[in-house]
Amino acid sequence: MDYISIGLLVAVLGVVVSTLSLVVNLMRSVSDLTRSVGDLRERITRVEDGIERLGEGLGRLANAINGVGEAIVDYLGSRGATYLKSDIKRLTSIATNPFTEAERKRLLELVDKDDLTLEEAEELHNLARKFYREYIEKTPDAWKVLYYAAAKHGEVLRKHGASGKQPSQPST
Numbered sequence: 001m002d003y004i005s006i007g008l009l010v011a012v013l014g015v016v017v018s019t020l021s022l023v024v025n026l027m028r029s030v031s032d033l034t035r036s037v038g039d040l041r042e043r044i045t046r047v048e049d050g051i052e053r054l055g056e057g058l059g060r061l062a063n064a065i066n067g068v069g070e071a072i073v074d075y076l077g078s079r080g081a082t083y084l085k086s087d088i089k090r091l092t093s094i095a096t097n098p099f100t101e102a103e104r105k106r107l108l109e110l111v112d113k114d115d116l117t118l119e120e121a122e123e124l125h126n127l128a129r130k131f132y133r134e135y136i137e138k139t140p141d142a143w144k145v146l147y148y149a150a151a152k153h154g155e156v157l158r159k160h161g162a163s164g165k166q167p168s169q170p171s172t
Contacts, residue, residue: 072147084148085111091141092131099134103127111148121156125149 088111092104110124128149135142
């Protein structure tokens with residue numbers, strides 16, 4: 001064998017060794033990447049489990065808050081209607097666009113009225129919902145308007161029976 005053939009074999013051998021080294025490094029990288037992806041999947045599973053538990057906890061918290069809200073409505077309905085009416089008047093004084101002046105006046109008329117019809121109670125509840133949606137970010141007491149309206153709506157429904165129909169008026 002001459003020197004050229006030996007040089008050529010050494011060069012080919014160098015290329016083969018370099019290629020094998022590259023393949024080994026690439027396999028290690030793929031193995032590391034596979035391990036990392038496995039770890040990431042495990043972490044994602046733990047996060048998903050945590051989110052699920054958080055959702056369940058938030059559901060229980062929402063139920064507790066609703067229970068407290070019902071207790072507040074019962075209390076305010078039996079003892080604090082005058083206080084709540086004056087607080088609603090104070091709160092509605094901030095009402096501006098998109099809550100119109102006519103809606104504000106109508107809300108106050110319905111709050112001042114003691115004996116509501118079913119339609120009036122539903123109108124009060126709808127106006128209170130609109131007020132709540134628009135002003136809960138501006139005043140944390142906006143819930144009082146909605147709770148008062150819900151209490152009045154429930155009172156009217158109880159008064160007129162489960163059907164929600166008002167008693168027929170005697171003909172004159």
